[in-house]
Amino acid sequence: MTDAHRGATTRESCAALDALDELAPRRADFALADGLIYLDGNSLGPLTRAARERVRATLDDEWARGLVASWNTAGWMGAPTRIGDRIARLIGAQPGEVLVADTLTILLAKLVLGALDLRPDRHVVVSDAANFHSDLYMVESIVRRAGRPITVRVIDRDTLDDELDDDVALVMLTHVDFRTGEMLDLAGVTERVHACGALMLWDFAHSTGAVPLDVTAAKVDLAAGCGYKYLNGGPGAPAFLYVRSSWQGVIENPLRGWLGHARPFDFERDYEAAPGVQSFVTSSPSVLALSALDGALDAFEGVTMAAIRAKSLALTDLFIELVEQRLAGHFEVVTPRIHARRGSQVSLRHHAAYGIVQALIERGVVGDFRAPDVCRFGFTPLYLRYVDVYDAVDRLVVVVERGEYADPRFATRRAVT
């Protein structure tokens, strides 16, 4: 694919690539406005038609008509693990290893505390300064609850090997950096962490549904990820966690609730953890939210992560190539060129990044801004076309050459871009 589009810097040759694209029919699964180029699926994935239908069915058939009986008859009780199994396929996990619940930050709290209990003689958690800040806020607040003094070493991940010693209980890293799009070596890092006797917890927020993952082969201990980015599960969708089967029954959910009990409807006075990953349920997430995520996952049926990855790399290669051809010297391409180190986004550094993103939005190209100076563009192969990439750069050229980013309206940032 990379070779195929090397010369494809005209709109016509991009259209030719679209005509050959095996994923092209998937675009029809999404309720995207005509003319909009949506390069922000790494922040909030768009609505799919199947998600809309599933939510409507939950409203009208399951909730309105089925009422409380739907906990059984519509399978609401089992939804967190059933939908988890659908996500398991996308990350290389086994059935029964993935659970949908809560929010990503809450799930990290559960996993960090659970992991620290498994390494009672160790006193250090290592994480990365480039993590999404919510992960760091959580880990720094939750380690105070470990029952012993724990130090969080927030490092530059390039120095990870220097930090790994026999006092490290847990390493928590984000697999694809939310700002730069840099992807870490899942198996290699996990192996090095294991060599010092620590557990490895991965944040897959910007990986799941975007890049192939094989948590089984990489011997990942624990992971959590996001339902509303590349999985398109809707704003604030429930998150998911992964607990390797060999840890199940060993690691405990520190935030116990009734739906993690072995027999929740027997109303027993004493807690007995449910078998498997179910024990990490505290109480049920919103069923409407679960249904949206469930419907959204239909878009991945019959598609391999390998096909998604091939197109993702082709799209990001094309974007970088066009930016360099047409806007040489204007941007620093922050995202690695090496495929093995690239997620499914391209980040461009520019002193006027906020204004550029805003001006592009006015021209129908939605990316986002990440402080202090990054324009971030996410590429979702299920709905993006090669011509979208061409057109996006075309408009970026206009924004830059005309200086539209300097519009005084963009002088004050809004909360979310």
Next chain:
Amino acid sequence: MTDAHRGATTRESCAALDALDELAPRRADFALADGLIYLDGNSLGPLTRAARERVRATLDDEWARGLVASWNTAGWMGAPTRIGDRIARLIGAQPGEVLVADTLTILLAKLVLGALDLRPDRHVVVSDAANFHSDLYMVESIVRRAGRPITVRVIDRDTLDDELDDDVALVMLTHVDFRTGEMLDLAGVTERVHACGALMLWDFAHSTGAVPLDVTAAKVDLAAGCGYKYLNGGPGAPAFLYVRSSWQGVIENPLRGWLGHARPFDFERDYEAAPGVQSFVTSSPSVLALSALDGALDAFEGVTMAAIRAKSLALTDLFIELVEQRLAGHFEVVTPRIHARRGSQVSLRHHAAYGIVQALIERGVVGDFRAPDVCRFGFTPLYLRYVDVYDAVDRLVVVVERGEYADPRFATRRAVT
């Protein structure tokens, strides 16, 4: 009202009460099937038409069209506190004291740990054996995280005064008992707890939207409640918490996340809690779920909790009276007769409770079973009619007199009844 229906034990006189009922028009707000008598709104409230419209608008206008910009333009960012303010009115709280987030059990974890931090020299949490078991599972797991030894004394609440000493940090009680429907004295208990220097945390799962609450007058410190029972917010709806304004800025959220930060989109390395109750947000609940709850709350607009309470008592009085008249000796009425001690449900004890509930469901009357021997009936004044109460008892008489509860199909319990 009580006097008015004293002689109203015919269906006609019930219909006459309905004709005079100022809340009767509210029934049209709900998407309830004709002929169904739904006495399980204390487990899962039914769909309202406004909730359906709000969810559809969130799908089609806000998510599909507005996409990521809707965090600003559709007010998604502010939804947890904006909807919290709508609930505040129903519990007698001030604006800015209520937040919608997470699930009830997770919110209890936040509040219990936060409260224990405020009483560092004390070592006891007192709770009630009759609490919903999820509350007890959570409190017993989370106190291990307090940083000092904490004993959870799970008592019979009638002996509460004997337990209150200067080592008690926190008392956590459920205001309306989920099994029996017994309501506790909010102000009186809170005052006694304060007298020993402890904080008071109330679980309002079976109170909110069902009985009048005045947390301000009662000087309640902390509370949490459920979105999917009498508030009709949908299965697994986000929960809410209340933090008295005088505790805000003092009590800390132990589960920190980015949306509880003072400036979440500045991506600051160090955590600084947002002012007010917003600091108890960890990350965003599902926006679809928030919209359903928001829409459901429309049914409470223009209605006072006093009017709801008056009808609730009339309905439960009528139900008890009819059961005693027509089924004398068959059931033990578990729910207190005294109005001041009754929530909005009636629980009947019977050795064949499970079969009775199932047989009633087949006759179009939905109540639920609570182990080991309770038939539980919830009465929601916004959509129930006096004739529904009459008809429900009429069918209960048939089920009991014909012994339909002994049907072999009901010999094995399903998970949720």
